[in-house]
Amino acid sequence: MKSHLILSIVAKFLIPLVLLFAFYVQFHGDFGPGGGFQAGVIFAAAVILHLLVFGHAATEHFIPTAVLKIGAALGVLIYAGVGVASLLAGGRYLDYDVLADNAVAGQHLGILLVEAGVGITVAAVMILLAYSFQQRGHDA
C-alpha cells in the first residue's frame, strides 16, 4: 500500500486514541454501555486502521500472527477457566459468588475476568480475520 503522508500522520495520531477508547469501553462496561465484545472490536479497528495505512508487514511486526493465535485461544481459556475456578471454589459452573469473600465482590471479579476473556478473543480473532483477508488480494 502506498503511504500517504497526511493519512499516516492522522493515523498515528488517531490509533492511540482509539486504543485508549477500547480500554475505556472494556473497563467501563459495568457502568455504561460497552464491555469486552465492543472493546475487542474497537481495539481491532485501531489495528486494522494501522494495517490499512502502513501495510501488512508493518502491522505484523507489532502484532505477530502467532501472538494473535494464542490470544484467540487464551480468551476462551480464561472464560471457561473462570467457570472451572468457580467449580473448584465449591460453586456451580460460572457461579462467581464463590470467587471472593462476598457474593457481590465475587460477581465483580468474575465479570471483570470473563469480560477480559471476551475482549482478548474478539480482538485477536477480528485482527486475524483482517490479516487473512488482506493477504488474499486479487493481484497478490
Added chain:
Amino acid sequence: MISLLLLLFLAITAIAIVRSRDTLTAVMLTGLSSLISACLFLLLDAADVAFTEAAVGAGISTLLMLAALHAVAPVRPQPRRVAWPALIVVLLCGGLLAYGTLDLPPFGAAENPVHQHVGNHYLEQTEREIGVPNVVTAVLASYRGFDTLGEVVVVFTAGLAVLLLIGRPRRKDEERDAR
C-alpha cells in the same frame, strides 16, 4: 415518529440493496442499513446493542466484505432478473410472519409478558445480586454468562476456520491446489 421514518428508510435501503446491480454498492448500502439499525436500537433504548451494531455491522462486517470483494474481483454486474419460485417462497414466508405478528402483545406496553417474568427479575435484583449498574452487563456476563461463553467459542470457531481456509499466503495454497 423518528423511528417510523428510520424504519421506512431501512426498508427502502433493503430494496435498494436487492435491486443494486453492482456488489460494491450492495456492500456499502448494507453498511448503511446497519447504521440505520444502530440508530433504531438507540431509539428503542438498547444502547449496548446500538453500540455493537455500529461497530460490527457498519464497521467490521463491511470491512470484511470489502476485503473479500477486493480478493474476488472483478465481479460482473448482476442482471436484474426476478426468480419467481424464490419470490413465491419468500412471499409465503413473509405472509406467515405477518400473520404471526397479528397476535403479538402490543408494541412497547409495560404490561407485556416479556416485562413481567424473567426480565423484571434482572432489573429488580441486579443491584443486590450483582452490584453493577449496567443490567445488560449483569445478564450478559453473569445471569446468562454461559451463553456469552458460547458466543466467545463461536468467535473462536469462526476465527480458527477462516485461518485454516485462507490464513496463509495465497501462493502456498496455489502450489498445493496445483499438486
Added chain:
Amino acid sequence: MSWLAHFNYWAVIVVMMTGLYMAIAQSDLMRKLIGITLLQTAVFFLYISFGFVRNAQVPILTEGAERYSNPLPHVLILTAIVVGVATTALGLALVVRIRERYGSIDEAELASLADEVEDLEPHHDFDDQDEHP
C-alpha cells in the same frame, strides 16, 4: 389492534424477506451473504422491539428512573450479532477460496462447471481438476 401498532413489524418483515430473497435467489455468492446479513439485522430489530417499553430508559440503573427497557432481548441480540459476524466472516472466506479454485463466484456458472467435471472425469483424483484464472 391498530394498524399503526404493527407497522414496525411489517416494515421489518419487508427487510427480512428482502434478505431471504437475496440469499436464495441471487446467484452471486457474495450477495447471498449480504442477504443473510440483512435477514439477521431485521431479526435483531424484532427482538429489540419486543424488549422496548414506552417512556422507559436504557437498562442502566440510575437514581430516579422508574422504568427501564427489558435487558434480556438486548443480551440475546448482542450474542446474535456476534454469531452473525462470525458466520459472515466464514462465508466470505469460503467465497474467496471458491473464487481461487473455480475462477468464478456465480452460482449458475459454478453449477455448470461442477457438472462438467463430474461428467467428464468420473475418476477424479485429488486436486487434479483445478484451473487457474
Added chain:
Amino acid sequence: MREHLPILLVVLPMLAAPICSMLPRGRQAWLLATAVSWAVLAIAASLLIRVHAEGTISYALGGWPAPIGIEYRLDGLNALVQVLVAAIAACVLPFSGRSVQDEIDADRQPGFFALLLLLITGLLGIVATGDVFNVFVFLEISSLATYGLIAFGRDRRALLAAYRYLVLGSIGATLYLIGIGLLYALTGTLNMQDLAARLPAVADTRTAQTAITLVMVGLGIKMALFPLHLWLPNAYRFAPSAISAFLPATATKVAIYLMLRFVFDIFGVGFAFGRLELNEVLLALAAAAMLSASLAAMQQRDVKGILAYSSVAQVGYIVLGAALATPIGLTASLLHLFNHALMKGALFMAMGCVMLRVGRTDLDAIRGLGRRMPWTAAAFVVAGLSLIGVPLTAGFISKWYLVLAALEAGWWPLVILILVASLMALIYVWRVVALAYFAPNESQRREEAPLSMLVPLWLLVLANIWFGIDTRLSVAMAESGMRVLMAGPP
C-alpha cells in the same frame, strides 16, 4: 466433582479445543482429542446410568435457578443422545488419526482436530441444555465448525458444499431464532420447562402457530428433512473421511432430538399434532424422503453419494415413527435414531478406509474390494445388511418396531412404504457389494487399511450385530426416552 459432570461433559472438549489449536503437531492434537473423546464417553455413560438410577438431573449454570439462568437438564432422552454422540466421537477420533494424516496438510491438522472438538462441544451443548436460546448458541458453534470441517475436503466441490450448507444452515438458524423470539414475546421466558408451562395459555394465538412453524422449518433444514435436505448429499460426500463418518451419525440426529423435544415436550402433542396437524405434514414429508432419496441413492455413482442420499431417506424413517406419536412409534423412532448412527458411522468409516488405500470412493474404486481389502469390504457388507434391515442386525430391530407401530396405528400403506424403501436400500447396497466381490479388477494386491481404522470400524459393525441380537439394552433405552416424550409438557 460428581455433581458437576453434566457441565464438565461439555466444558471438557470446549477447553481442549483451544489447547489443541495451539499444539505444534497434528499427532499431539490427535492424541489429545482422542483422550478427550474417551473421557467424554465415560462421563456421558456415567450420566446415563445416573439418570436411570436417580431420575432427571438439573444443573443450574452460574448458580442461577432456571428460568433466571440457564439450566442443563438431563433425562432419559437426552442422556441417551449424549452417549450416542460421545460414542461415535470416541470411535471416529482414533479412526481419524490415519486418514487425517493422509488427507489434511500437516500444518492444518491441529486446527482440524480443534474444530472437531468444537463440533463435539456444540452437539453435546445442544443436547444438554434446557434453554432454547442456549440451543441457538451451541447450534451455531456446531454449525460453524461443520462448515469449516467440510471445507477441508480435497475436492474443490467440498468448498461449494460447505458454502451452500452455510447459506442454508444460517437461514435455518435464523428462522429458529425468529421462532423462539415469538415464543419469548408471548411467554417472557426461554427455559424449556417454563415455556412448556406457559404456552398452553397462549397456544390459540396466531403468533404461537407461526412460531411453531418457524422452529420446525428451521430444525427441518438442520436435520435434512425432505425437501430441505439439499445441502446434505454433497456436504457428506466431499467432506474429509473422518467428518463424513462423524456427521451423519450425530449432527442430523441431534437436530432430530431437538425436534422431538420441541414437539413433544415444549409444544405438546395435543397442540402440535392435535390442533395444527403437523403430524400429517411430517408423515407426508417422511414418506417423500424415503422414496425420493432412496431413488436418488440408486442413481449415484459414488458410494459416499449413495450413503448420503440414504441418510436423507433414513431421516424419513425416524420422522415417520415420531409422527405416529404412539409409544411404540416413538420407541421405533428412537431405536432407529440410535441404530442408524451405528450403521451409517460404520459404512462411512469403511469408505474412509477405501479413500485411504484407493484414493477415491466411486463405484469403480470398489471393484474387487473383497480381495483387496477383505476386512473393510466385510464390514461394509454387514453394516449394509443392517441398513437394509436384514434379521440379526440392528437395522432389522428398528424397522420391525416401525412396522409394528404402523400396523398398530392402522396405517398399513406405511408398512408397504417401509418395505419398498427397504427393497430400494437392498438394490443400492447390492450394487456396491456386487462390485466389491464379483467384479474383476486388474490390481489384486492386498492392501488392507491399518488396524487403527479397522478396530473402530469393526467396533461399530459388531455393535450393529450385538444390538440386532440382544435388544434388551437398546430397547430399554429407547423406551425410557419414549416415556419422557410421552409424558409431555409438565
